[in-house]
Amino acid sequence: MIKVEGLTKRYDRFEAVHGIDFEVEKGQIVGFLGPNGAGKTTTMRILTCFMPPTEGKASVAGFDVMTQSMEVKKRIGYLPETPPLYPEMEVEEYLTFVGRLKGMPAAEIPSRVKQVSERCAVADVSKKLISKLSKGYRQRVGLAQALLHNPDVLVLDEPTAGLDPKQIHETRDLIRSLGGEHTIILSTHILPEVEQTCEYVVIISKGKLVAKDSVANLTSRLRGQETVSVEIEGRVDAGAVKERLEKVDGVSRVTAKEERGGGLVVEVESVAGRNVRTEVARAVVNAGWGLHELKTASVSLEEIFLELTAPEQGDDKGKKK
Amino acid sequence: MRNIWTICRKELKSYFASPIAYLMMAMFAIIFGFFFWNIVGYFVAAGLQAQMMGRPMPMDINEMIVRPMLMNFSVVGLFLIPMITMRLFAEEKRQGTIELLLTSPVRDWDVILGKWLAALMLYGMTLAICCLNFGFLFLHGNPDWKPLAIGLAGLMLQAGALLAVGTFISTLTKNQIIAGGVTFAVCLLLWVFEWVGGYETAAWARTMAYLSVVAHFEPFSKGVVDTKDAIYFVSLTYFGLFMAARSLETLRWRA
Numbered sequence: 001m002i003k004v005e006g007l008t009k010r011y012d013r014f015e016a017v018h019g020i021d022f023e024v025e026k027g028q029i030v031g032f033l034g035p036n037g038a039g040k041t042t043t044m045r046i047l048t049c050f051m052p053p054t055e056g057k058a059s060v061a062g063f064d065v066m067t068q069s070m071e072v073k074k075r076i077g078y079l080p081e082t083p084p085l086y087p088e089m090e091v092e093e094y095l096t097f098v099g100r101l102k103g104m105p106a107a108e109i110p111s112r113v114k115q116v117s118e119r120c121a122v123a124d125v126s127k128k129l130i131s132k133l134s135k136g137y138r139q140r141v142g143l144a145q146a147l148l149h150n151p152d153v154l155v156l157d158e159p160t161a162g163l164d165p166k167q168i169h170e171t172r173d174l175i176r177s178l179g180g181e182h183t184i185i186l187s188t189h190i191l192p193e194v195e196q197t198c199e200y201v202v203i204i205s206k207g208k209l210v211a212k213d214s215v216a217n218l219t220s221r222l223r224g225q226e227t228v229s230v231e232i233e234g235r236v237d238a239g240a241v242k243e244r245l246e247k248v249d250g251v252s253r254v255t256a257k258e259e260r261g262g263g264l265v266v267e268v269e270s271v272a273g274r275n276v277r278t279e280v281a282r283a284v285v286n287a288g289w290g291l292h293e294l295k296t297a298s299v300s301l302e303e304i305f306l307e308l309t310a311p312e313q314g315d316d317k318g319k320k321k
Numbered sequence: 322m323r324n325i326w327t328i329c330r331k332e333l334k335s336y337f338a339s340p341i342a343y344l345m346m347a348m349f350a351i352i353f354g355f356f357f358w359n360i361v362g363y364f365v366a367a368g369l370q371a372q373m374m375g376r377p378m379p380m381d382i383n384e385m386i387v388r389p390m391l392m393n394f395s396v397v398g399l400f401l402i403p404m405i406t407m408r409l410f411a412e413e414k415r416q417g418t419i420e421l422l423l424t425s426p427v428r429d430w431d432v433i434l435g436k437w438l439a440a441l442m443l444y445g446m447t448l449a450i451c452c453l454n455f456g457f458l459f460l461h462g463n464p465d466w467k468p469l470a471i472g473l474a475g476l477m478l479q480a481g482a483l484l485a486v487g488t489f490i491s492t493l494t495k496n497q498i499i500a501g502g503v504t505f506a507v508c509l510l511l512w513v514f515e516w517v518g519g520y521e522t523a524a525w526a527r528t529m530a531y532l533s534v535v536a537h538f539e540p541f542s543k544g545v546v547d548t549k550d551a552i553y554f555v556s557l558t559y560f561g562l563f564m565a566a567r568s569l570e571t572l573r574w575r576a
Contacts (some may be wrong), residue, residue: 048424051573073426084421086331088338100327101425145421 001026001153001183002047006056009042016042018207019056024200026152029179031194031201031215032187035309039207040187041081044155047185048078060153074103077151077182081158083142087131091122091141094130095148102149112148120144121170135162143171147178154178156186160193172197191305205309228268228277229257233290236264241289248283250274263292324427328435329442332409336443345404346447349397353451356393360386361457382464383544387455391472391542394451395479395535398444399508402480405443406487407501409436410565414495419572429569433562437481437488444480448473468544475541478554479534483508485561492568508534 002024009017017039024030034040046053047060049069057064063071086094092113099109117123120140125133130141139162146154159175160168175197178184188194194201195215203211211218232241238256241264245254250271257265270276277294284291336342364385371378413419422432452473458464487504494500511534518530530536534557537550 045420048420050420050424070426070428073424076424078420078424080417080420082417084416084418086335086416086418088335093334097327097331098421098425101324101421101427103324103426 001028002058002060002185004043004047004056004058007043007046007053007058008055009039009046009051010054016207017046017053017204020204020207020209022202022209022212024183024185026183027180028200029175029184029186029198031198032185032204033191033194033201033305034187034189034204034210036189038204040204041157042207043204044078044080044157044185044187048076048155049073050078074149075152077146077149077154079142079146079154079156079159081161083138084145085130085138085141087129089130090127091117091130091133092126094141095144098145098148104149112150116144116147120147120174136164136167139163140167140171143174152183154182154184154186156184158188159186160188160190168193203305203308210308227296228270228280229293229295230266230268230280230284230291231293232264232266232284233262233292235262236289238264238266240287241266244287245280245283248276248279250276250279324431325435325438328422328427328432329439332436332439333442335408336405336439341404342443342446345401345443346450349401349447350450350453352397353390353394353454356390357386357454357457360389382458382462383468386458387464387469387472388542390454391469391476392539394448394476395538395542396512398448398476398480399483399512400505401444401447402483402487402508403501403504405440406484406491406504407497408491409440409488410491410569411494411497411500415497423569423573429566430562433488433565433569437485437562437565440484440488441477441481444484445477448476448480465544471544471546472542475538475546475550478541478551478558479538482554482557482561483511483534485558485565486511487561489561489565489568492565492572 002022004020004022007017007020008015020039020043022030032040032043042051045051046058046065049065049072052066057066059065060072061075063075065072086097089097095113095117096109099113100106104112114123117126120143122137122140122144125137130138133141139159143156143159146156156175160171163171172193175184175186179199186193186197198215200214201212201218202209230245238259242254242256245251245266245268248268251268252271253269255267255269257267259265268276268280277296281291281294284294364380364382367385368380371380410419413422423429455464455469459466486507487500490504490507491497491500493503511532513533514529515533515536517526518533518536531553537553540547540550
């Protein structure tokens with residue numbers, strides 16, 4: 001649905017985006033991740049035909065953003081970083097204007113405005129002036145605007161910025177529900193957001209592509225081995241526990257983490273590709289210790305992200321990819 | 322066509338959503354009410370004087386009332402132009418709504434023409450309110466309507482040209498005050514360029530004088546249509562709008 005090849009954007013002095021390639025399949029939700037100033041907005045602006053690339057190609061639904069921009073614009077809904085709202089308009093009036101601007105048939109506009117207002121939870125303010133709305137409402141009116149003409153592709157630049165936790169949750173649900181039917185690219189620098197909403201992630205840093213993969217793959221690719229955290233009840237000798245668990249087949253390392261409330265927490269690392277949870281549990285129980293808790297300490301996207309975007313290291317990984 | 326109208330309608334609504342449009346119209350209604358009262362007062366006094374002295378002189382309503390009124394509007398209207406155009410693009414840029422316009426399936430020309438048309442309509446409405454004064458002339462006298470119609474058409478042509486220039490200037494900045502200030506300076510210069518023609522006859526002076534808006538409007542105020550003047554206004558309009566379109570395009574490259 002979206003294809004980006006060697007995309008480069010140079011401003012007067014600096015290069016905002018450097019040779020980025022990625023592809024997005026129809027119906028996918030892609031998280032576009034990077035620190036502030038990484039080139040996310042620039043890439044999105046190129047995809048939405050707001051500005052042309054300096055080099056490289058980008059196409060949406062098979063139409064080139066440079067040469068067939070009209071066709072691309074018809075198929076894209078875009079929510080920029082600051083929602084493009086006219087403060088002097090009422091919500092319903094604004095959405096009607098956007099409908100006309102997007103070239104929707106006049107007869108369809110009123111019903112579609114109503115439908116989208118309800119979906120984005122702004123129906124209760126449809127007669128209010130936009131200038132009187134709170135930040136959360138404005139953001140959602142912006143989202144409604146992007147959805148209005150039922151575009152194939154949605155480009156959302158930080159859709160949850162400025163929302164309160166409850167609204168963030170609702171917006172993420174909404175975005176998730178839009179996947180499948182629409183192809184969605186959303187940018188963010190909030191990692192849990194990507195983990196929760198996206199299937200696929202593209203990470204850029206300083207204008208360069210650092211990683212592109214599914215969220216699940218990326219997590220497992222960076223940490224082949226699994227880490228299990230084990231909490232043992234009662235007074236036990238850390239040394240003994242260590243010695244006992246290291247003997248379990250497939251365990252590569254055991255570290256005593258902390259003692260708390262008369263219990264002991266150890267972290268057990270396994271050899272790549274081995275699941276040692278059952279064996280560890282059995283060993284603990286057989287030794288007569290009370291197994292209080294056993295859980296996989298999953299590697300968060302946050303750690304991966306920090307690892308990938310760390311100065312020199314990040315660049316290396318980007319090249320390897 | 323539909324896109325142009327969509328933009329135009331939105332612009333007109335924006336003008337009337339704030340007090341700007343009402344304030345402008347009220348100001349001009351007061352100013353031109355005063356002008357009219359003053360000019361008619363002079364006309365009446367001149368008429369009485371002529372009668373008392375026993376040598377009736379020709380009293381032409383068109384020449385003595387309509388024409389000076391139109392000339393006044395042509396000049397005082399120069400203040401109106403920047404007030405109307407300064408927000409057209411500067412505000413969209415500041416608010417970020419320009420991103421909506423430029424990523425919607427409308428051509429840059431649709432946006433520019435829609436905005437320019439809305440500006441022209443607002444100017445026309447202000448002019449219409451000021452023209453209510455002429456109603457008294459038709460009520461109590463019999464002025465010739467043709468020179469008046471031609472004069473009004475000339476004012477609209479002049480406004481179209483200057484509004485196009487103002488539209489272009491508004492695309493250059495995010496700051497409305499800058500857009501308004503520069504537009505006013507350009508309008509004023511386009512007016513006073515005529516002065517050079519008064520003492521200098523070299524080619525550059527004649528070119529400068531030719532560029533003057535007022536020189537091209539004056540024949541209209543007398544009810545004379547010269548194609549040369551009409552062409553001047555139409556080409557200045559096209560130049561302004563064309564520059565605005567190019568400016569929007571470079572905005573994409575620079576943004």
